[in-house]
Amino acid sequence: MTVSARPITSELPFLETKLYLPKWSADLVSRLRLIDLIHPKRKLTLVSAPAGFGKTTLLAEWAAAVPTRPVAWVSLDQSDNDPALFWTYLITALQKIQPSLGERSLSLLQSPQPPSIESVLMTLLNELTAVEEDCVLILDDYHVIETQAIHGGIGFLLGHLPPQMHLIIASRADPPLSLARLRSRGELTELRVSDLRFTPDEAAAFLNQGMGLEISAVEVSALEQRTEGWIAGLQLAALSMQGREDIPDFVAAFSGDDRYIVDYLLEEVLQRQPERVRRFLLQTAILERLSGSLCDAVTDQNDGQEMLETLERGNLFIIPLDNKRQWYRYHHLFADVLQAHALMEWPERMPGLHGRAGEWYEQNGLFSDAIRHALAAHDFERAAGLIEQMWPTMRRRQRETTVLGWITSLPDSLIRNRPVLSVAYALVLLNDGQLDAVEARLQDAERCLAADSQDPLAVVVTDDTQLQSLPASIANARAYRAQALWDVSSTVTYAQQALELLPEDEEYERGTTAALLGLAYWTSGRPEAGYRSFAEGLAIFKQMGLPQIAIGGTLILAQMSMAQGRLHRAINICEQSLQLAAEQGGPVLPGTPELYLALSEVRYEQGDLAAASQVLLSGETLRQQASLSGAKFLWWVVQARLKAAEGDLETALDQLHEAERLYHRASIPVPDVRPVAALRARLWVRQGRLTEALGWVSDRGLSVDDELSYLHEYEHLTLARVLIAQYRRDCIDNALDQAIGLLTRLLETAEAEERTGSIIEILVVQALAYEAKGDLAGAISSLERALTLAEPEGYVRIFVEPGTPMMQLLREAITRSITPTYTTRLLTALETWGQPQDDAPTASVVPSPQPLIEPLSQRELDVLRLLNTELSGPEIARELVVALSTVRTHTKRIYSKLNVTNRRAAVKRAAELNLI
């Protein structure tokens, strides 16, 4: 059976009610003793207590106490466990403080290819730093958050919170943040049960003034003891006592009873309500939010709005979510208890209630809620259909985590009969890095597609517009998975399948296929073929109006170009992409700073270390200002190579250590053609730490007899260098012959695959091996070939790095008139190579490559520029039209970020970092 339905393309709804700051009314018991405990100058206030202790009400009163203080409020719920959604709500809430606040971080978050959350948060922190006045962010019901990545993000935010910002978290459980550290630094205020429970005085005020009862002090004290100051319990008790004549008897009976307070009292309260109110409460308890119309749909009545207002007047567990009397919610504790009652009373009616709620949400375009209720109603068919329709929208919005949660709630048998859903499942699994689980889902989809004509009853498709491109999507998913495992031949096979299956107009999948093929060719040692295919893929994305993908992919194109020995082309494509990025305007696109990274690498290969450092710094500065993390480890690798070129091998090794720490063999389809550990082994060789280098060889299980593959080429070349060094130290002929044999085989392979970049490096190492052996003719022959190939592209580093042995060979080359101009240039470069830059003429323009841990905000940069003038503090304040204290705050932050203690040092360091 094929049921057709339109795909859902509407925007995902944004629930304004979640950002509503609850109203505090003076009828409630004022809790000044607690209000005074909250210090907005500390980083965090944690209000941690079970349900029903008045956490939300307390914070509402606190916010109302200083109405001029800007407050951003987020009421969290289960669905906020999707990080993209969580941060969207959080940043949007902050915009209540200042409408432009968080614009950049929000646009990053919602960009088609969002950068890492950490990058988004860095941007957000920069934006927050620019806020002039003190402000507060309140996260209510934080206990619903279970996603570790969100806790990590909040921890990061806390660690870098600007001084004018205060965070308040209300939760039923302590959040997994470093509370002890905050506590020991005096940055944490805690309000816990012992603080929150009503004192006898507060209980008396609540019962007598708040709830309009007239209860004696003795009875108040009895109630307070029985409930242990639990406010929800006292509220239920008050509701039970309203209109009662026999209050002393009631209090005595309640006090002498061991039952769970809510069990005891809720029964009382419900029994005292008119039947229609009682019924309404139990029917609507399943709703996370209530509106008149939604309640009407669920109860099949038409008095929803009236009932909600009745409940509000009667203090019956209901909380307004706006000031229009439109949306409400039940107090969470009572919603749970009411639901439990409903479940006991009418277990058979619950699915029907959920079903009607789901239908209402679907008709009102709130599909996520519709899916949630359909799942709760166990109406899995309906849920599956909705998920299928939502999938294209969710995919474009990077909401794969939510979709994964939905799909895993469905019975497996049902997913397996739905080809569109099965492919969606496979793609969210790929996105989640669960590579092993993907294939079974794709096979299910294929089985369905094959069965469609013969056994149409078994196969279900809700959104058949996705059906057409399904075979190509399946092939692409397989290609992606294979490439993430660096299984080249399978990648190519599946990508070619995808090409045959692609519908004419399916450009996105076509671009994906071409890019995956490119990566596969590169992985297999054919960077030129890889370049062509990858560039074709990027061109498709660019044509589709997705230049950000083309820019983001340029780093890979540049790496392929370098592997091919095409340094000039690498420069050209990076500069073109920089131009393209500049044309886009708006926030810095992910991948743009990495263009500088690639440019720096090329300059380094061409021996222009000053330019390499400068370009790297420009990229680093841009990366920090735009807060884009990208492939973080690569930045450390490039820095380490530059440091090593300056002769500072120890720092370089530290930087490689950092690179290694940041590198994760993620389930992504990009090959690691230059493992950090191999680069470290090369530095060890240069330091004469042969034991460590040999340790690396044996750890990696490398041998000269290994079967050769491009993925291990860099390691094998490193092995050859280790063997040559071993021969120079121990004079073991065997080691050298082994190295020469390995190099000969490496050269044959690289020549067969026409990989000029590899050929040049292999020839250089070969020349060194022959030189070590005393075979000058052999050495010069290899060197001559290398020089001839390298001259047009301007390679320098590879010839000058080996030092003395190469110097002798180059001098010999000059006497033989081999590429004389080039060789002379190399000899000159060799003389200063590997020496600290202080001695080099370029010293003044090569600053410390140690980056700022925390970037400066725009405002701090403004202040910094003025610090580099003769202006005094008050003059700077006047210039920027802010208070002197604000300037001082900024200045303090600047000093701490630059790790300096005075103005002069700050200016000096800023100049080194090209910040001014």
Added chain:
Amino acid sequence: MNQLRSPAKNQHPLEQYEICIKGYLDHRWSCWFEGLAIALKDNGETLLSGPVVDQAALYGLLIKVRDLGLPLVSVMRIQPEQTENSDIQKGEQT
């Protein structure tokens, strides 16, 4: 302990847990707590006991306890072979 459900014969026996909370909980809550048996103790505490599929399910139950504001006294796993004499152990440990 005879209230505990015995697991299906062809499956691995499920872990048995006892969750002790302060206050008497009505028997009707059994459904809310995924069918755990509810037993009232003389000291004003309630024992929720029965099979729990896995740790995730256990945490789910504990969160339900937390969300009702029920004071948690103890959580104990009962070894299946100890089931017969666990009444005694229970008395000692709570």
